[in-house]
Amino acid sequence: xxxxxxxxxxxxxxxxxxxxxxYFDFDNIRREIGLPTEPRTPILEALEHMGQEQRRxxxxxxxxxxxxxxxxxxxxxxxxxxxxxxxxxxxPIGLLTRNSRICVDIVLAKxxxxxxxxxxxxxxxxxxxxxxxxxxxxxxxxxxxxxxxVGDYLFDIQxxxxxxxxxxxxxxxxxxxxxxxxxxxxxxxxxxxxxxxxNTK
Numbered sequence: 001x002x003x004x005x006x007x008x009x010x011x012x013x014x015x016x017x018x019x020x021x022x023y024f025d026f027d028n029i030r031r032e033i034g035l036p037t038e039p040r041t042p043i044l045e046a047l048e049h050m051g052q053e054q055r056r057x058x059x060x061x062x063x064x065x066x067x068x069x070x071x072x073x074x075x076x077x078x079x080x081x082x083x084x085x086x087x088x089x090x091x092p093i094g095l096l097t098r099n100s101r102i103c104v105d106i107v108l109a110k111x112x113x114x115x116x117x118x119x120x121x122x123x124x125x126x127x128x129x130x131x132x133x134x135x136x137x138x139x140x141x142x143x144x145x146x147x148x149x150v151g152d153y154l155f156d157i158q159x160x161x162x163x164x165x166x167x168x169x170x171x172x173x174x175x176x177x178x179x180x181x182x183x184x185x186x187x188x189x190x191x192x193x194x195x196x197x198x199n200t201k
Contacts, residue, residue, distance in 0.1 A: 008166070008196060009142035011086055012094040012133060013115075014151035018170050019095075019189075020073045020107060022152070029065050033058045042155075044098060044126055066099060070106040076170075078190040083113070085198050092116045094136040096149070096159070098126040116140055127155040130162035137163070150192060154178045168192060 013019055026043065030036070035046050043062060047055050086093055095115040097104060101122050108114070117139040119132040126132065130144075137144045149160030150168040157178055160167040169182035170189065179185045184195055193199075 007146075008091055008148045009146035010092040010094055010116075010137060010140045011148045011150065011196070012096050012136055012160075012165070014127075014149075014153070014156045015095060015097040015099055015104065015107065016069075016073075017152035017172055018076070018150060018156070019079050019113070020075055020111075022172055025065075029062060032061050032065075044121060063100065066103045067106070070099075070103040070110075073107050073110065075111050076189050078188060079111075079113070082189045082192055085193055086196070089196075089198060091196075092140040092142060094118065094140060096127065096132040096136055096156075097121075098155070127151075128158035128162070130159055133159050133163035133165055137165075148196070150189075154181060157181045168195065 016022060026040070029043060030040070033043070033046075035041055035043065047058055050058060083093060093115050094117040095104070096119045098121050101120040104118060104120055117136045119136050124131050124135060133147065133149055134144055137147050145164040147163075147165040148168060149156060149165045150170060151157065151160075152170045152172050157167045157169055158181070161181070166184070167182045168184045168186060169178060171177050171179070171185060171187050177185075186192055186195070
């Protein structure tokens, strides 16, 4: 694991399951598309190996689920507090997600969230590639090794590690955990602030 001092050049957040409560039933989406639930092939990667008609149908199914999930999304506790505290330190905030841009826009508008830079699946290779982290750091003029990546899934941690960033895993009760892969583990978003040496009192 990488070990960096706090004082981040940027903090990059995942969306679903990190800033919002987990809102995707990926196994249900896989079943409707016709993908096996075991082993759990990532949906975006599975699309790359489909024929044109099969892929169009699968994308329609995925988009329908994503739109409904975005419309019904709920924030994790403490999101506005955490983002405001980071902004108060003049630290850039980015969003990296495998979601579509339109669904990201729905979630951000619904909950009044703003980011200095956003990377969706339309913007380039998705997590676990390091590209989203590297691209966001470039846009934010931040050194990747001085950035922090916060997410709830293995892909978030792998993307951060591959780019040299410090990684923070948010453990959700209903999600499998990957503590041994991350630099830090938290059970609530507000636990991030002490790691960043940010005192809100």
